[in-house]
Amino acid sequence: MDILKKIVVDKRKEVNFKKELIPIQAFEMMPFFDRKTVSLSKKLKKSNTGIIAEFKRKSPSKSMINETANIEDVALGYEEAGASGMSVLTDEKYFGGTMDDLLLARENCNLPLLRKEFIIDEYQIIEAKAIGADVILLIAAILTRGEIKQFSEFAKSLNLDVLLEVHNEEELQKSIMPSLDMLGVNNRNLKTFEVSLDTSKTLSTMIPDDFVKVSESGISNIEAIKELKLYGYQGFLIGENFMKTDNPGASAKDFISLL
Numbered sequence: 001m002d003i004l005k006k007i008v009v010d011k012r013k014e015v016n017f018k019k020e021l022i023p024i025q026a027f028e029m030m031p032f033f034d035r036k037t038v039s040l041s042k043k044l045k046k047s048n049t050g051i052i053a054e055f056k057r058k059s060p061s062k063s064m065i066n067e068t069a070n071i072e073d074v075a076l077g078y079e080e081a082g083a084s085g086m087s088v089l090t091d092e093k094y095f096g097g098t099m100d101d102l103l104l105a106r107e108n109c110n111l112p113l114l115r116k117e118f119i120i121d122e123y124q125i126i127e128a129k130a131i132g133a134d135v136i137l138l139i140a141a142i143l144t145r146g147e148i149k150q151f152s153e154f155a156k157s158l159n160l161d162v163l164l165e166v167h168n169e170e171e172l173q174k175s176i177m178p179s180l181d182m183l184g185v186n187n188r189n190l191k192t193f194e195v196s197l198d199t200s201k202t203l204s205t206m207i208p209d210d211f212v213k214v215s216e217s218g219i220s221n222i223e224a225i226k227e228l229k230l231y232g233y234q235g236f237l238i239g240e241n242f243m244k245t246d247n248p249g250a251s252a253k254d255f256i257s258l259l
C-alpha cells in the first residue's frame with residue numbers, strides 16, 4: 001500500500017474516533033469559530049512575492065526536519081518576514097503537527113492560515129474554522145469529484161478559502177469547479193516523493209485563469225520562483241527550505257528580501 005493510502009486509512013480512524021469524543025456543536029462554541037477570516041487568495045493576487053511559509057516538523061519523505069522549532073516564534077517570524085500566508089501541518093502521526101500548533105499560530109500572528117491536513121470529512125473543516133484557520137487544503141488524489149464539490153462548497157459557506165492540490169492532468173481535469181479559490185500543483189509526488197518543478201510548468205497552461213495558481217514543494221531558491229512566475233504562478237508554498245534552519249523566520253526573511 002502506498003503511503004498516501006496508509007495516511008488516509010489512519011485519518012479515517014482518527015476522525016471517526018474524534019467524532020465520538022467531541023460533537024460538532026462543541027466547535028461552534030469555540031472563540032475563533034465566529035472570527036472573520038482573511039482571504040489568502042486575495043492576498044496572493046495583490047502580492048508580488050506570494051510566499052506561503054510552512055511550519056513542518058517532520059515528513060514521511062525526510063523524517064525529522066526540525067525538532068526544536070517553536071510555533072509561536074516561527075509564526076511571528078514568518079509574519080515579520082513578509083510572508084503572504086502561513087501553512088501549518090496538523091497531522092500528528094506523519095508530520096508531527098497538532099491542532100494546538102494552528103491555534104498557537106493564530107494567537108501569535110495575523111497571517112492567513114492554511115490548515116495543512118488530509119481532509120476526508122466535513123468534520124475536519126468545522127474543526128479548521130474553530131481553531132482559527134482561514135484556508136483549507138483539499139487533495140485531489142484522495143477525493144472524488146463529488147467530495148471535492150461537497151467539501152469546497154461547505155468550506156465556502158464558512159467563509160474559508162479553498163486550495164485544491166493536484167499532481168497530474170487527470171486530477172486537475174476532475175477537480176475544476178467554481179467553488180475553488182486556488183489551484184495548487186504539488187511538485188512532489190505524494191506516492192513516490194519524487195520532486196520536479198516541471199510538474200508546475202507542465203500543468204500551468206491547463207489551469208483556467210480564474211484560479212490563483214500556487215506551486216508547492218521543493219522550492220529552495222529565488223530563481224525557481226522567478227521562473228514559475230513566468231508560468232503564471234502567484235503563490236509559492238515553501239516548507240523544508242525554511243524549517244531545516246535554526247531560525248525559520250529569519251531564513252524566510254532573507255529569502256523574501258531577495259525577491
Ligand SMILES: O=P(O)(O)OC[C@@H](O)[C@@H](O)c1c[nH]c2ccccc12
Binds near residue numbers: 117186238239240
Ligand atoms: O517542504 P517543501 O518541499 O517546501 O513542501 C512544502 C509543502 O508543499 C508540502 O509540505 C506539502 C504539499 N502538499 C502536501 C500535502 C500534505 C502534506 C504536506 C504537503
